[in-house]
Amino acid sequence: MEVVRLRVNGDDRACGVPAHYTLLETLRYGLGLTGSKQGCDKGDCGACTVIVDGRAVLSCITPVWEAEGKDVRTVEGLASGTETHPVQDEFDLNGAAQCGFCTPGILCSSVALLDRNPSPTREEIRTALAGNLCRCTGYAKIYDAVEAAAARLGE
Amino acid sequence: MLRLPPFQYHRPRTIEEAVSLLHEHGPDAMPIAGGTDLMPNMKHRLFTPAHVVSLNGIDAMRGIEVATDRGTTGGGSASSGSPASGDGPSAHALRIGALETLADISANPLVRRHFTGLATAAGLVAGPQLRNMGTIGGNVCLDTRCTYYNQTVFWRGALGYCLKKDGEVCHVTKVGKKCVAAHSADTPPNLIALGATFTLAGPTGTREIAASDFFITDGIWNTRRASDEILTEIRIPLMGPVSNGQRGGPDDDRLGPGAGGLQRRSAYRKLRQRNSIDFPLLSVAVVGDFGQDGSMAGLTGVVSALGARPRVLAGWDEIAAGERLRPHVIEALADRARAQCRPLDNIIVDAEWRRAMVPVQVRRALEELAGG
Numbered sequence: 001m002e003v004v005r006l007r008v009n010g011d012d013r014a015c016g017v018p019a020h021y022t023l024l025e026t027l028r029y030g031l032g033l034t035g036s037k038q039g040c041d042k043g044d045c046g047a048c049t050v051i052v053d054g055r056a057v058l059s060c061i062t063p064v065w066e067a068e069g070k071d072v073r074t075v076e077g078l079a080s081g082t083e084t085h086p087v088q089d090e091f092d093l094n095g096a097a098q099c100g101f102c103t104p105g106i107l108c109s110s111v112a113l114l115d116r117n118p119s120p121t122r123e124e125i126r127t128a129l130a131g132n133l134c135r136c137t138g139y140a141k142i143y144d145a146v147e148a149a150a151a152r153l154g155e
Numbered sequence: 156m157l158r159l160p161p162f163q164y165h166r167p168r169t170i171e172e173a174v175s176l177l178h179e180h181g182p183d184a185m186p187i188a189g190g191t192d193l194m195p196n197m198k199h200r201l202f203t204p205a206h207v208v209s210l211n212g213i214d215a216m217r218g219i220e221v222a223t224d225r226g227t228t229g230g231g232s233a234s235s236g237s238p239a240s241g242d243g244p245s246a247h248a249l250r251i252g253a254l255e256t257l258a259d260i261s262a263n264p265l266v267r268r269h270f271t272g273l274a275t276a277a278g279l280v281a282g283p284q285l286r287n288m289g290t291i292g293g294n295v296c297l298d299t300r301c302t303y304y305n306q307t308v309f310w311r312g313a314l315g316y317c318l319k320k321d322g323e324v325c326h327v328t329k330v331g332k333k334c335v336a337a338h339s340a341d342t343p344p345n346l347i348a349l350g351a352t353f354t355l356a357g358p359t360g361t362r363e364i365a366a367s368d369f370f371i372t373d374g375i376w377n378t379r380r381a382s383d384e385i386l387t388e389i390r391i392p393l394m395g396p397v398s399n400g401q402r403g404g405p406d407d408d409r410l411g412p413g414a415g416g417l418q419r420r421s422a423y424r425k426l427r428q429r430n431s432i433d434f435p436l437l438s439v440a441v442v443g444d445f446g447q448d449g450s451m452a453g454l455t456g457v458v459s460a461l462g463a464r465p466r467v468l469a470g471w472d473e474i475a476a477g478e479r480l481r482p483h484v485i486e487a488l489a490d491r492a493r494a495q496c497r498p499l500d501n502i503i504v505d506a507e508w509r510r511a512m513v514p515v516q517v518r519r520a521l522e523e524l525a526g527g
Contacts, residue, residue, distance in 0.1 A: 018161065
């Protein structure tokens with residue numbers, strides 16, 4: 001075991017992990033942050049997506065040491081206190097989540113997009129979410145939710 | 156759940172330090188940058204290095220900028236003759252540090268302006284998260300892929316393993332001792348067509364190798380990079396200085412139109428099952444040098460995702476020389492391409508269909524080039 005120091009959702013955290021742990025394993029099994037999902041666990045599906053230094057990345061294939069000294073944001077860190085993030089709220093209002101397994105990753109990809117590009121076109125939303133697989137929804141309501149969140153954030 | 160095998164993680168700060176770690180641990184060590192290829196492969200037990208050497212702390216391997224070429228690379232390969240060549244020691248090249256991510260490359264204004272095909276290719280690699288992580292150096296050094304190889308150890312074991320890893324039989328060809336796993340990276344066909352060179356740092360110093368010489372037809376290890384070498388940077392020749400006879404500085408906006416008023420244009424086409432995430436079933440990179448009247452001084456086509464090495468199409472210059480990209484010329488070029496490409500069943504999609512798509516994708520790439 002070695003100690004890894006991470007800044008997760010604004011908190012400085014230290015955690016003992018085996019040297020070969022991924023960021024996802026550290027978040028889930030070291031820090032108890034089980035919002036990020038272990039889907040394919042090999043970089044295909046996007047369920048493990050988190051935001052590192054402002055960019056959406058796949059935590060299941062990120063060696064945990066590569067996250068040291070960086071700002072890690074997971075689905076647990078999107079809301080401020082009891083206030084949900086507008087993207088979360090719009091996912092709810094638009095019925096953009098069904099089984100919910102892909103949702104944390106899609107929320108992270110969406111927030112990373114809106115932080116960089118506050119008023120994306122439908123096509124830009126589709127491109128930004130092209131690395132997140134959803135087997136339930138057919139995506140249309142997800143895009144609607146991101147569009148609605150962008151509109152609300154722009155008000 | 157797919158666990159990584161145990162390893163020790165090293166984080167050197169310099170190229171020398173990284174090379175020395177790789178050299179010291181020999182075959183027990185592998186370099187990692189974005190990790191998007193190595194990590195899944197390690198989870199599949201295709202590689203189980205005891206030492207993983209991270210290159211991400213090496214700042215010297217970053218940056219995208221116009222550099223004065225060292226005068227060794229000449230021009231790109233689109234024109235075999237002199238017109239498109241950079242002229243001598245003052246020719247310029249775009250230097251891309253190997254750690255630059257595919258996302259940054261696809262968005263970079265210099266890359267987009269001068270190398271449309273490369274920018275397109277970088278933007279079509281996998282999905283957005285993987286482009287945020289994956290580097291161009293890693294894309295160039297991507298391991299070859301095959302239906303029978305990129306599987307879990309459980310899956311591979313059920314079939315008795317394969318020639319490339321742990322077994323002795325090739326399930327694609329059924330005979331022979333040659334691995335036919337496919338080169339599956341998107342950027343190299345473009346880099347080859349653009350006449351790029353790669354810098355490799357190793358225990359005895361650095362060396363440069365032309366992108367066109369970097370790949371070999373061995374699916375097990377398809378590059379000339381030794382296991383203790385690191386690809387540190389890529390240089391792509393920029394077309395010779397300005398058209399009005401005055402030489403511009405490296406940041407001169409007029410860089411791009413070549414000597415004699417030639418304009419270099421490039422395009423890339425990628426065939427895959429989904430429009431995201433997937434590796435190519437077939438890829439086509441084209442680079443042409445056009446005169447002001449639209450006639451071609453040179454044309455290079457590279458087709459990949461078929462075998463272990465990207466294929467530079469033969470016989471295109473004689474069809475293209477002096478011609479414009481009119482429909483009958485495009486048809487002749489596409490026919491010539493099809494005759495040279497024979498996909499194998501190394502990818503799950505039917506090989507005959509992929510072969511039938513060769514002239515289709517070549518035609519579309521050339522139409523893009525004509526329209527540009």
